Amino acid sequence: MNKEVLTEKLKAIISTYAQDPAALENMTESTDFITDLKINSANLVDVVLDLEEAFDIVIDNQSMERMLTVGTALEIIEIKLSEK
Amino acid sequence: MIGNDIVDLNQALKDSDWNRKDYLKKIFTAEEQFMISSGTCSNLLVWLLWTMKESAYKVHARKFKLREFAPLKISCRNLIVHEHHAIGEVNYDEELYYTSSTLQTDYIHTLAAIDQTDLTLAKVMISAYDTSDYRSTGPASVSHHGKYLALAYL
Numbered sequence: 001m002n003k004e005v006l007t008e009k010l011k012a013i014i015s016t017y018a019q020d021p022a023a024l025e026n027m028t029e030s031t032d033f034i035t036d037l038k039i040n041s042a043n044l045v046d047v048v049l050d051l052e053e054a055f056d057i058v059i060d061n062q063s064m065e066r067m068l069t070v071g072t073a074l075e076i077i078e079i080k081l082s083e084k
Numbered sequence: 085m086i087g088n089d090i091v092d093l094n095q096a097l098k099d100s101d102w103n104r105k106d107y108l109k110k111i112f113t114a115e116e117q118f119m120i121s122s123g124t125c126s127n128l129l130v131w132l133l134w135t136m137k138e139s140a141y142k143v144h145a146r147k148f149k150l151r152e153f154a155p156l157k158i159s160c161r162n163l164i165v166h167e168h169h170a171i172g173e174v175n176y177d178e179e180l181y182y183t184s185s186t187l188q189t190d191y192i193h194t195l196a197a198i199d200q201t202d203l204t205l206a207k208v209m210i211s212a213y214d215t216s217d218y219r220s221t222g223p224a225s226v227s228h229h230g231k232y233l234a235l236a237y238l
Contacts (some may be wrong), residue, residue, distance in 0.1 A: 041138065043100065045155075046100070048110060049105075065152045
């Protein structure tokens with residue numbers, strides 16, 4: 001899966017929880033889930049679960065710990081996909 | 085050093101389905117999951133434990149200048165729950181934090197501190213959220229969720 005497709009899939013998932021539409025529209029790899037997109041921390045778990053379902057991967061706790069930006073999320077998905 | 089966290093229970097009901105498969109497993113330790121499933125007030129316990137973790141995280145993150153989303157590294161223990169009040173302790177990377185929580189029909193609020201005495205010294209103001217310049221009042225910790233704003237001063 002190329003990065004563009006992956007980014008679009010990620011964007012679709014986080015759009016459910018992001019409370020700042022402008023930040024979502026201008027999202028880059030450094031966009032922060034909590035401080036920029038204003039995703040509620042209790043919904044970060046939903047993002048993780050949605051990603052697991054959408055990509056059929058398991059995001060372990062160590063990976064989840066650093067999943068705070070679009071960039072790290074993409075990196076983690078890529079790693080987990082390559083391990084399949 | 086103190087941290088505080090508020091959950092608007094009506095907002096949480098709309099935004100989060102903690103019955104979702106694997107949801108609790110991602111954020112609560114086995115012991116915490118047991119507490120949630122064994123009582124009759126599961127919803128209350130979910131959000132009580134969550135505010136304990138979040139408030140302790142705020143203190144810990146400031147103290148050690150770190151950012152992470154590691155709810156399973158933050159464990160609640162020695163929790164004593166009364167009708168409208170709860171006290172407990174939170175462990176996070178070998179550090180211990182004390183918590184004091186307020187339980188209301190519409191919200192749950194928790195204050196966490198390194199020094200237990202700060203829990204009684206701190207002043208907490210809970211009000212309807214507005215966009216006024218509350219930061220100029222110098223709160224030590226700010227939490228906003230749903231229709232509530234919680235400011236903690238020390």
